[in-house]
Amino acid sequence: MTTTTPLKSLADEAAQVMRAITLIKLGARMQVLESEISTLSRERLIRLYREVKGASPPKGMLPFSEDWYLTWGPNIHTSMFANVYAFLEANSKGLDRVDLLTRAYSLYAEHFDMIGEPLQMDLTRAWTFIRFKDAGILRLAGCTRCRGKFVAHAHEPSHSMVCGICQPPSRAGKTKAAAKAALERDAAPQAQAA
Ligand SMILES: [Zn+2]
Numbered sequence: 001m002t003t004t005t006p007l008k009s010l011a012d013e014a015a016q017v018m019r020a021i022t023l024i025k026l027g028a029r030m031q032v033l034e035s036e037i038s039t040l041s042r043e044r045l046i047r048l049y050r051e052v053k054g055a056s057p058p059k060g061m062l063p064f065s066e067d068w069y070l071t072w073g074p075n076i077h078t079s080m081f082a083n084v085y086a087f088l089e090a091n092s093k094g095l096d097r098v099d100l101l102t103r104a105y106s107l108y109a110e111h112f113d114m115i116g117e118p119l120q121m122d123l124t125r126a127w128t129f130i131r132f133k134d135a136g137i138l139r140l141a142g143c144t145r146c147r148g149k150f151v152a153h154a155h156e157p158s159h160s161m162v163c164g165i166c167q168p169p170s171r172a173g174k175t176k177a178a179a180k181a182a183l184e185r186d187a188a189p190q191a192q193a194a
Pocket residue numbers: 143144145146147148162163164165166167
């Protein structure tokens with residue numbers, strides 16, 4: 001009977017190691033690991049990372065801003081991931097954040113692998129999206145044309161939202177209004193030359 005507690009904590013620890021390995025395999029950076037696997041020390045996480053990847057984790061801060069998720073290609077990829085995440089969150093009781101993240105990301109990656117399209121979003125970006133969503137900066141909003149749900153700024157009015165599939169950005173062959181909307185949405189520096 002006295003062995004119950006240590007045995008349980010060993011099993012817990014093994015489970016945490018497995019979760020960390022899953023995250024590393026999917027492409028998590030150190031910030032993700034340290035934030036989500038708080039029961040393992042930074043040194044152990046670095047060792048695990050080296051074992052799994054055969055290289056040291058990249059250094060430096062995460063440079064991501066929320067605007068990345070609103071550019072055309074990334075928005076379609078993030079939206080697919082976000083829809084899967086939201087579905088799992090609503091329908092899978094007992095899954096915690098890490099489970100939701102790794103399952104939703106695996107399904108996202110499988111989907112785009114299957115149709116032969118390179119992934120635009122790595123796991124760390126997916127994790128950062130969840131943080132923006134939880135902080136109320138980004139959300140899923142319904143497209144007024146196709147009714148699909150796409151990632152948008154939380155403060156953006158939803159009654160006029162049109163997704164990037166219904167209205168892809170194009171610099172030629174579109175109506176003036178559509179071209180103008182595309183330029184505004186891209187907000188690229190070269191837009192000033194047009
Ligand atoms: Zn649409």
